[in-house]
Amino acid sequence: MKFDENYSDPKPGESLIRVSLAGICGTDLEILDGYMAYHGVLGHEFVGVVEKSSNPDMIGKRVVGEINAGCNNCDYCKKGMNRHCPNRTVLGILKRDGAFAEFLSLPEENLHVIPDSISDPQAVFVEPLAAAFEIKEQISLNPDWQVAVVGDGRLAQMICQVLKLSCPNVTCFGRHRNKLSLLEPFGIATKIGINSSDEQLYDLVVEATGSNSGFTDTMKLVKPRGTVILKSTIASRKNLDLTPTIINEITLVGSRCGLFKPAIDALATKMVIVYSMIDSTFPLNEFSKAIEHAKKPDTLKVFLKP
Amino acid sequence: MKFDENYSDPKPGESLIRVSLAGICGTDLEILDGYMAYHGVLGHEFVGVVEKSSNPDMIGKRVVGEINAGCNNCDYCKKGMNRHCPNRTVLGILKRDGAFAEFLSLPEENLHVIPDSISDPQAVFVEPLAAAFEIKEQISLNPDWQVAVVGDGRLAQMICQVLKLSCPNVTCFGRHRNKLSLLEPFGIATKIGINSSDEQLYDLVVEATGSNSGFTDTMKLVKPRGTVILKSTIASRKNLDLTPTIINEITLVGSRCGLFKPAIDALATKMVIVYSMIDSTFPLNEFSKAIEHAKKPDTLKVFLKP
Numbered sequence: 348m349k350f351d352e353n354y355s356d357p358k359p360g361e362s363l364i365r366v367s368l369a370g371i372c373g374t375d376l377e378i379l380d381g382y383m384a385y386h387g388v389l390g391h392e393f394v395g396v397v398e399k400s401s402n403p404d405m406i407g408k409r410v411v412g413e414i415n416a417g418c419n420n421c422d423y424c425k426k427g428m429n430r431h432c433p434n435r436t437v438l439g440i441l442k443r444d445g446a447f448a449e450f451l452s453l454p455e456e457n458l459h460v461i462p463d464s465i466s467d468p469q470a471v472f473v474e475p476l477a478a479a480f481e482i483k484e485q486i487s488l489n490p491d492w493q494v495a496v497v498g499d500g501r502l503a504q505m506i507c508q509v510l511k512l513s514c515p516n517v518t519c520f521g522r523h524r525n526k527l528s529l530l531e532p533f534g535i536a537t538k539i540g541i542n543s544s545d546e547q548l549y550d551l552v553v554e555a556t557g558s559n560s561g562f563t564d565t566m567k568l569v570k571p572r573g574t575v576i577l578k579s580t581i582a583s584r585k586n587l588d589l590t591p592t593i594i595n596e597i598t599l600v601g602s603r604c605g606l607f608k609p610a611i612d613a614l615a616t617k618m619v620i621v622y623s624m625i626d627s628t629f630p631l632n633e634f635s636k637a638i639e640h641a642k643k644p645d646t647l648k649v650f651l652k653p
Numbered sequence: 654m655k656f657d658e659n660y661s662d663p664k665p666g667e668s669l670i671r672v673s674l675a676g677i678c679g680t681d682l683e684i685l686d687g688y689m690a691y692h693g694v695l696g697h698e699f700v701g702v703v704e705k706s707s708n709p710d711m712i713g714k715r716v717v718g719e720i721n722a723g724c725n726n727c728d729y730c731k732k733g734m735n736r737h738c739p740n741r742t743v744l745g746i747l748k749r750d751g752a753f754a755e756f757l758s759l760p761e762e763n764l765h766v767i768p769d770s771i772s773d774p775q776a777v778f779v780e781p782l783a784a785a786f787e788i789k790e791q792i793s794l795n796p797d798w799q800v801a802v803v804g805d806g807r808l809a810q811m812i813c814q815v816l817k818l819s820c821p822n823v824t825c826f827g828r829h830r831n832k833l834s835l836l837e838p839f840g841i842a843t844k845i846g847i848n849s850s851d852e853q854l855y856d857l858v859v860e861a862t863g864s865n866s867g868f869t870d871t872m873k874l875v876k877p878r879g880t881v882i883l884k885s886t887i888a889s890r891k892n893l894d895l896t897p898t899i900i901n902e903i904t905l906v907g908s909r910c911g912l913f914k915p916a917i918d919a920l921a922t923k924m925v926i927v928y929s930m931i932d933s934t935f936p937l938n939e940f941s942k943a944i945e946h947a948k949k950p951d952t953l954k955v956f957l958k959p
Contacts, residue, residue, distance in 0.1 A: 423877065431877035431901065433853070485902070547739070562895075571729065571737035580896045587893040589868075590886045592907035595737065596791070599905040601898035 357452045362400035364410060364453065368628070369393040369446040370471040371641040371649045373500065373557060373579065375439070379638065382580070383440060390446030390651070391439040394461060394470035402455055411473045413457040413607055414438040430604050447634060449653045459607045465614050471650060472505070472621040473610045479505040480613070481605030482553065482576050488513040493548055495519075495568045498555035498579070499526040499537075501624055501648050506553050506578060507535045508619045514551075520564060525645055529623045541567055547595075555579050562587060571595040576602050624648050663758040668706035670716060670759065674934075675699040675752040676777040677947040677955045679806065679863060679885065681745070685944065688886070689746060696752030696957070697745040700767060700776035708761055717779045719763040719913055720744040736910050753940060755959045765913045771920050777956060778811070778927040779916045785811040786919070787911030788859065788882050794819040799854055801825075801874045804861035804885070805832040805843075807930055807954050812859050812884060813841045814925045820857075826870060831951055835929045847873055853901075861885050868893060877901040882908050930954050 357363040370392035378385050391414045397405045416436045417429025424432050438453060439445020461470045479502065482488075494514045496507050499521025507530055511517045518536040521527045527537035538545070546567050554565040557579030566588075569575050575597055592599060613619040628650040629637035641649040663669040676698035684691050697720045703711045722742045723735025730738050744759060745751020767776045785808065788794075800820045802813050805827025813836055817823045824842040827833045833843035844851070852873050860871040863885030872894075875881050881903055898905060919925040932953040935943035940957065947955040 428878065485904075572734065577895060577899050580899050587895060589883060589893060589905075589907070592905065593883050593886050593909055594907070596907045596909055598791075598907070599895075599898065601895070601900070601902045601904070603899055603902055 357399055360401065360454055361452045362402075362405055362410075362455050362458060363398045364393075364395040364412065364451050364458075365398045366393050366395040366446050366449060366451060366653050367409075368395075368467045368471050369631075369651045369653075370475075371637060371651065372475060373502065376638070376642055377557070377580065378440065385440055387439070387442070388444035388446075388448050388451075389439045390448070390451075391437070392471050392474045393446035393451065394467045394473075395446075395451070397458070398450065400455060405455065405458065405460075408458075408460045409467075409470075410458040410460055411470050411607060411611075412438065412451075412453040412459070413477075413604070414440070414474060415604060416443060416454050416457060447631065447651055449631075459611060461611065462615050465611070468625055468650065469614050469621055472624070472648070473607055473614065474604075475502050476505050476509070476610035476613065476619060476621070477605035477607045478502065478578070478603065479509040479605070480609040481602050482506065482509065482578070483513065483609070484605060485600055485602055486551075486574060486576070489550070490514055492516070492550035493518075495545075495549040495552045495565075496555055497552060497561045497565045497568065498557075499523050499530075500555065502578065503553075503555035504529060504624055504647075505619065505621070506555055508533055509613070510551075510553070511535055512613075512618060518549075520545075520568070523645055526647065533620075547571065549573060551576070553578055559587060566591045566597070569595070569597055571597075573597055575599045578602050621648075625650070628652055663705055666707065666760055667758045668708075668711055668716075668761050668764060669704045670699075670701040670718065670757050670764075671704045672699050672701040672752050672755060672757060672959050673715070674701075674773045674777050675937075675957045675959075676781075677943060677957065678781060679808065682944070682948055683863070683886065684746065691746055693745070693748070694750035694752075694754050694757075695745045696754070696757075697743070698777050698780045699752035699757065700773045700779075701752075701757070703764070704756065706761060711761065711764065711766075714764075714766045715773075715776070716764040716766055717776050717913060717917075718744065718757075718759040718765070719783075719910070720746070720780060721910060722749060722760050722763060753937065753957055755937075765917060767917065768921050771917070774931055774956065775920050775927055778930070778954070779913055779920065780910075781808050782811050782815070782916035782919065782925060782927070783911035783913045784808065784884070784909065785815040785911070786915040787908050788812065788815065788884070789819065789915070790911060791906055791908055792857075792880060792882070795856070796820055798822070798856035799824075801851075801855040801858045801871075802861055803858060803867050803871045803874065804863075805829050805836075806861065808884065809859075809861035810835060810930055811925065811927070812861055814839055815919070816857075816859070817841055818919075818924060824855075826851075826874070829951055832953065839926075853877065855879060857882070859884055865893060872897045872903070875901070875903055877903075879903055881905045884908050927954075931956070934958055
């Protein structure tokens with residue numbers, strides 16, 4: 348955790364943001380387990396207020412921020428693909444201190460002002476919700492599709508809601524009754540465990556568990572010639588079997604961060620509802636306690652408040 | 654190996670074919686190593702002459718045959734996707750005796766008459782060449798793409814030639830100078846080993862080795878947001894790492910058998926040349942010797958002649 352004195356001034360082109368609220372994500376827990384070999388300040392889901400900026404209009408604004416900061420010089424940045432810039436830093440993940448702190452710094456172009464209709468707790472969901480909307484940027488959803496989401500965690504819940512906007516038939520395959528029950532008000536079918544009648548039934552399956560067993564389940568559910576979205580990094584990588592991918596000619600689409608605008612719009616217009624996913628809020632100085640709580644299987648979104 | 658008496662009459666709707674020449678494929682070698690748990694007669698690349706058929710016009714015709722036989726009743730078969738029929742048999746691979754025999758039987762609709770301009774040895778390449786053309790059915794090739802093929806075996810060679818028809822910039826990454834040298838007359842660049850300057854350079858990469866190291870190389874070569882075709886079943890499945898797929902938002906497309914017509918047309922019009930890939934021909938009764946020879950790393954296509 349860093350404090351004021353480390354952020355006396357933001358770098359040129361960047362703004363200093365006082366963090367109001369930050370969210371703990373599965374990726375944070377994976378990084379703490381050694382994934383990505385990152386050793387800086389964690390945290391990439393946040394809402395805050397601009398404290399210092401080269402743009403005086405931004406000062407005092409309530410903002411969220413896209414987490415990838417490109418070099419603005421390479422071919423990817425020139426094509427607007429700074430999320431794939433080979434020289435990028437990523438807030439709380441790669442070479443850039445994150446949001447589990449009083450302050451953070453991000454390029455001004457990464458910031459999005461949050462409308463008053465979106466509360467601070469809702470705003471913390473913009474980053475993971477943008478990751479859910481990324482699916483719609485990558486593939487063309489067909490409303491006739493049978494869609495399955497494997498996993499019932501926070502990201503899986505948002506993916507279910509986002510897909511339901513385009514496809515009426517969405518089924519969530521999870522393991523936790525308390526989490527699955529949150530999806531029922533949205534008309535999303537829920538199942539614990541896969542029956543033989545579910546196998547090869549789905550045109551589109553989203554893997555949102557990040558586990559080998561989730562990947563195995565995903566490959567059981569998807570139809571021949573169907574599409575799989577890989578939404579969670581699969582940290583454990585033993586015995587991953589790609590044979591069904593080839594025999595059944597499955598398309599696997601890796602999917603990471605998304606643009607923030609569709610996520611902000613969906614929250615502002617209440618097309619996506621995130622309140623039911625809030626679990627608890629810990630003060631930032633109880634970081635370890637918060638992480639331990641977030642690790643429990645039944646926990647939903649845990650916030651840290653500086 | 655089965656002989657005459659086992660095939661006195663073909664099943665209804667099927668034709669009996671006297672095998673003229675059959676080819677040994679990497680999949681045959683994998684099956685012999687235990688992949689697919691298949692225990693019938695091997696062999697799925699062949700050319701032969703129709704001996705018996707319910708259609709008298711077919712008798713005496715020189716044919717090749719699509720290897721997947723669907724049930725003609727399920728939803729997949731009704732959509733023309735009998736290659737993905739859940740009840741299918743597959744010649745020499747799944748519940749249907751194959752081509753390393755004097756005779757084989759296939760549904761009449763699977764057969765394609767071979768024009769005189771295609772010799773028997775060329776015709777044996779129709780099946781694997783169709784698998785190479787399948788890539789063009791699955792994705793839309795962009796002529797501006799930088800294309801890489803990982804692997805220099807028989808299938809990889811055909812894939813290189815097929816992709817070169819649509820994309821001028823094709824590079825084959827292999828391990829065998831003798832095999833790579835066969836590609837140079839077609840204007841296909843060849844490399845042994847990956848330099849740092851090759852990494853993330855390619856819009857499309859085809860994995861055609863079926864090995865873990867081939868998959869690792871493929872993931873090094875492909876650009877962020879690029880496409881990977883998985884053309885070989887990856888029999889060994891330890892430590893396959895899908896993390897780069899997600900971080901770099903790669904699309905992986907599993908690709909198996911293709912339609913025969915484009916392959917027959919390409920051979921007839923000499924758009925694809927396969928003669929240089931022929932290694933040797935063994936009599937069928939020297940099956941074991943032929944397999945041992947086919948297993949050697951420098952060997953190209955080995956034929957069996959009943």
